[in-house]
Every structure is written in C-alpha cells, then in structure tokens.
Amino acid sequence: MELIAKATAAVGGAVALLRRVGTPAHQALGPSPQIPDAKAQGIMTLKMPVAKGWTTGHLPTCAPGLRVNAFASGLDHPRWIEVLPNGDVLVAESKERPAPPRSLMDHAAQATMRRAKAIGDSANRVILLRDANGDGTAETRKVFVENQNQPFGMALIGDRFYLGNTDGIVVFDYAADATSLAGTGKKLVSFKPHGHWTRSLIASPDGSKLYAGVGSLTNIADRGMEPEQGRAAIWELDIATGTARIFASGLRNAVGMAWEPRTGTLWTVVNERDGLGDETPPDYLTSVKEGGFYGWPYSYWGGIVDQRVPQDAALVARAITPDYALGGHTASLGLCWMPAGTLPGFGDGMVIGQHGSWNRAKLSGYKLIFVPFSNGVPDGSPRDILTGFLSADERIAYGRPVGVAIGPDKKSLLMADDVGDVIWRVTGAS
Template sequence: MRRMALGLMLLLCGGGVAALELGEIRLPDGFRIEVAVADVTDARSLALGERGTLFIATRRGGRVYAVTDRDGDGRFDPPRVLLDGLRMPNGIAIHEGALYVAENHRIVRYDGIEQRLQSPPEPVLLARLPTETHHGWRYLAFGPDGRLYVAIGAPCNICDEPGFATIVRMRADGSEREVMAAGVRNSVGFDWQPETGELWFSDNGRDWLGDDRPPDELNRAPQPGLHFGYPFCHGGEIPDPLYGRARRCEEFAPPALNLGAHVAALGVRFYTGKQFPEAYRGQLFIAEHGSWNRSEPVGYRLGLARIEEGRVVSYSPFAEGWLGAEGVSGRPVDLLVAPDGSLLVSDDHAGVVYRISYNP
C-alpha cells in the first residue's frame, strides 16, 4: 500500500482553479487519485449518458448536475445545474437516452436528456413513492433484466412498517411493480455481478445498540422474494431487542459479508473495466461513507470485496485517508466505472467527484 500525500492541490477544471485539501490518501501501488469534477455541492449518485455526459445527483441540495467533456481532452468541464428544486433527488439512472430521477415521493423520466441539456423537457411521472423523509433518499438503477430497481428505506431507526424496508423493481414505464428483496433497512447502493446477473447491495444497520453492533451488511439476492432480516435480525445472528422474539434469525437470508458497525456502506460497484490489473476485474468496490454516531469514527474509505463463486473470500481497504487526525476531509458515496476503465467516486462532504486510475 502506497501513501499518496496530495496536500493542497490546484486542479484545472474547465479553465477555473479549485483548491482542495485531500489529506493523505493511501492506495495500492500504481494507483492515483485526482479530482475529476469540483464544485458539486452534496455530490451523491452518479450516472453516465450514452454520449458521455456525467450526471450527478444530490440529496439535500435538490439538484441534478450535468458535466460534459466538450473538447474531448479527458477532463470534465465545469458542472452545470441541470435540474433544481427537486425533493431529495438522490437516485438517478440512464436508460435508452432518458434520465430517470428518484425523488423522495416519485420517480420521473426526462426523455432525450443529452440532446436537451440547455433546456430539459418536462418530466414524465412513472411511479409514486412513500413521502416519509427518514431514509427517504432513494437509490435507483436498471438491472440486466431491463427493469428499474429502487430502494425504499425504513421510515425509522427500527420499526415494522408495511411497504418499507424493501428493494422494488418495475418495468421502465413504472408498471408491474414488485418486491425484489424485503427486510432491507436502508440500501443506498446496489449492482449486479457481471458473470451471474445476481443483485448485490449494501444495507445500513440500525443505530443505538452500541459502538460495535450491529454490522452494516453486503447482501446477495440471487432470486426475488428473499427476506434479509430487518427489523427482526441484524447481521444474520443478532436478534433485535424489540422485534427479535417474533422471528428467528435462521428464517432469513444471511449477509454475504458483515461490514463494520456504523461504517455507513453506500455505493457498491463491480469493476468491469480493463484499466486496473486483472486481479481487480469482476471484484466489488464498496464506499464506506463513515459513521456519524460512534464514539470513535470509522469508515470514510473504499473497500474491496473479492468474490469467488458467489462468496466473499476477503475484504480489505482499497483507498483510505479521508479520516485523519485532524478530522474528516471526505466521505465517499457512489462509484462508477468510466469508459476508460478508471473509477469515479462521488464525495458529498468535499463536493467533488474523484477519478482513481491505474498506471504502473
């Protein structure tokens, strides 16, 4: 593991200069991290258009940004506000030239978006969602089956409310809605394993059971209809103090991997590029956003889960250093494999998108 002391960097961004204190980011040998897009307040979910436009969603900001590379030099131009005044537009996805946006209360579609960046069309309403704001920021993605998946988090820390704590899927037009996975407290990231097409997703564990329990989870859903335990069981083996007597942990699908308690695992992404060494291809990156209520902070890093035959065989840090002795300099959120094989990482604390590349 090589320590990459970046300090105060001056980075050209479309003619402007942005100064950012990255601290000391530790990466494996041969890897480099830099800022690809600056000045994106509350940068959260990422999606890439067919013409190369990078879309960046926010949670608190109510905005969706669009970033282009007009001169084709590999550097993104300054971000532009594409949509504004939305309600928690955390979830975004691209499908057949349209931008899909999951707000707190609905999913809408903007057709032909890359041809209309200067003047976006009126949204087409596809689905209405619950309006509760606790865990009300949605994650959105299209699966290999062509269906649209959206996470509907629990409206509480711990409760048993029908219609919540699920990942649901539907056709691209919003029809034929069904539950893909139940017992999912709050997933803010999922992806499909390229070889099998199976869904893998993060899930944030409940709060106020102490510093070290329960764990956050990485889960695998090889078929629809599985229940992953919430609110009855956590981490596959911890009965909940309030709801644990109603159901046994053995009744539920166990986690593929128990992560650290309170690390706030968000974005997950299988590496499908060719730039990184062979050992990284097909493996799963996880963005640990970082704890907010632990006596000693944890997370604030990227992890790498190595998977063989549907099982996680190891989990180790890949990029860390956003949590230092002087505090927090960044919080990774979402991940996206760029066309050149580099890894884009959003950071809602620093308001940037990083690019991690490999060049030995």
C-alpha cells in the same frame, strides 16, 4: 442550534471516550464475521466529525499504483453518479431535509448533522459534467434536471431517464447527447419520504425492470410497523406495465445496488441498526433474493434477535444471512461492479463508498474500498482504494465518500464526496 451542537459534541465525545474501553479490537468482516454480543447503549454514542473540506493541494490518499484527481469540484453536496452511454457524467446534488424534531435526542442529532453538512437546504437538481477532451477533468457543467425532491438514484433505459426522488420515481423523455431535460418529470411510483431518504435506482440488464432502494423511517421501527410499511425494502418496477412491488424486504437501509455479471445476481449494500455497540451488527454486502427477507427490524445477521423489538418468530425463522460483513456502522452507501483491468492490480469485484460512522466510540468507514469476487461471490479481504478522508484525531472530515461509478473511459473510477463537494477520479499511477 450551534450551542446545541457544541454541547452535544462535548457530551457525545465524553460518552464515546468512555465506551472506547473494551471496544472490539477487530472489525466484523467477511462471510463469517465475529459479531460481539449486543450491548444496548441507552443513550446512543453520537460522535460526528466536523465537515471541513479540502484545502488546495490536499488530496485523498491512494492505494499503491493509483492516483487521484478532481474530475469536478465546487459542487453542492454531490451524492450519486450515473455515467451515460455517451460519456456524460450525471451527479445528483441533494441533502437530507429533516422532519421536525420530536425529542431532545432529535434536536441533538440534527444539530450535530448540520455541523457535519449532512442535513440542510437541498440543491434538488442533477448536474451534467462532460469531459470532451478526455483529460480526466470535466470542462462542461450544466443543470440537467432541477426542481426535484431530494433526487438521488438515476437510470437511463432507451430514451427514458428515470430519477429517484425521496417521494418516488419520476421519468423524463431523453434525446441522445441532451444537456438538459424539460419539465419536472412524470411520477410513476410514490414512496414515503423522511427517515432514510435516499432512493437509489438500477435497471435490469435487459432494461425491462427498475429497482429502487427504500430505507426505513427509523432505527428499529421505533414508531411501530405501520409507518414502516413499504420501507426497508428494494422495490421492482415493471417498465412495460408500470406495476411496482416489493422485491425483497427486511433491509434496513439498502442503498447502492450492482449486478454481478457472471451470475446475473443483484447485490446491495445495507446500513444496519444503531445502539448495540461498535461492531454490532455490521453493515453488509449481500446478494438479493426475490421475495427474500433479511431480518429488519426483528433480527440481524440472519436469526440474531434484537431484544429491543417486539418479535415475529415466523419472520425471524426465514431471515436470510447476508453474504459479507463490512464492519459496524461504516455507512456503506456507494456500490458498483468493477471488472478486472479497470485499475492496475485489481481483479473483479465490488467497489464500495463508505460514508463513515457516527454511532461508534472509534469511527469507521470514511474510505473507498474494494471487495474481490471469484465465481460470483466475495473472495478475500477488503482492500482500500482511497483513504485520508478523516483527520487522525477523528475530529475533522475532509470528505465523505458516497456514490461510485466506472468512468466513461472504463479505466477509471469516479466517486462523489459530499463534504468535499468533489467528484474524485481514480486511475492507474502511470
């Protein structure tokens, strides 16, 4: 497997180097991005930095006026964060367990992903962290839930704790200040596993509904649409009745979700398709309309048709154009609303954890960013909060951002780093 990874890295590096000639000079960003024409790659660009982690004293780089510290370290591939009302911080530790490879490209991709710590044995648990003295570092660490199936999204509604496993949503009874939960949970909804495996969760503001992001199995329905049924969508679960339905579709891999408080609108970040170029199409941040269709796999950025896919003209005609482009292949995963005053110098807006690309000649993402909002919509260019996760030569990843959340003190940000095995805490510098 290591030989395959090294060979893939050598070939992928050569292909990526060749494809750097004529690559777009600017990212496709904002509400009206300049998206280059599609250039089908044939053999996709495969360029993944080797996971290294952080050495003692080496930290991510903060934006001016901010500082960062490790809230907790030595974790096992932390992916997602949920902060409970009592200030406890829950962290889902999980990792992709790939399906058996079906092609030489699958073998190459999986070997490369193992070197990047993106796939492998999954801890399959949720860890509870507690900072009892408020010094910004968790002193207590306990196993909150274990023996799960690639757990990811979490939500607490009243005295019920919901967990998004790759194969469905389970629920547990929760008592205030509990440091662990009994049993393996009751299954409420089943989802198809594999492919884009994460299952993010968010409760509606009134606690009556639960929303789950379920990504596609493949890049562009490569195995047809039947295996994709129920996927590439955001699901809605009615808590009272137990009824589940697709709320919005055509979202290739909708991961983080957040509520914009002024309008009460649900927003999500979506990872778009691969194989058409460095900036084509861009990943995006968008509001989510009930019953809305967002193009996948037939089209992107509204009605731009993907010529590789057998078409459905009626669906393309109703495809919604996303609100805000985030650049190509940034792997934007984490999302939370950050109110003005949380961090000095930052107003209202969305914070996004960008896990980082592999399908580009020049890598993108690998940072924590902020998108300012005004009157309920994005307003302005993205700003960096944390950078420095990638070496200058793009060969080494010290860390990769994933889930984000507002800290228990409401004056900090928490961010999961699944290569560094750290939860980072960002605050004002003074």
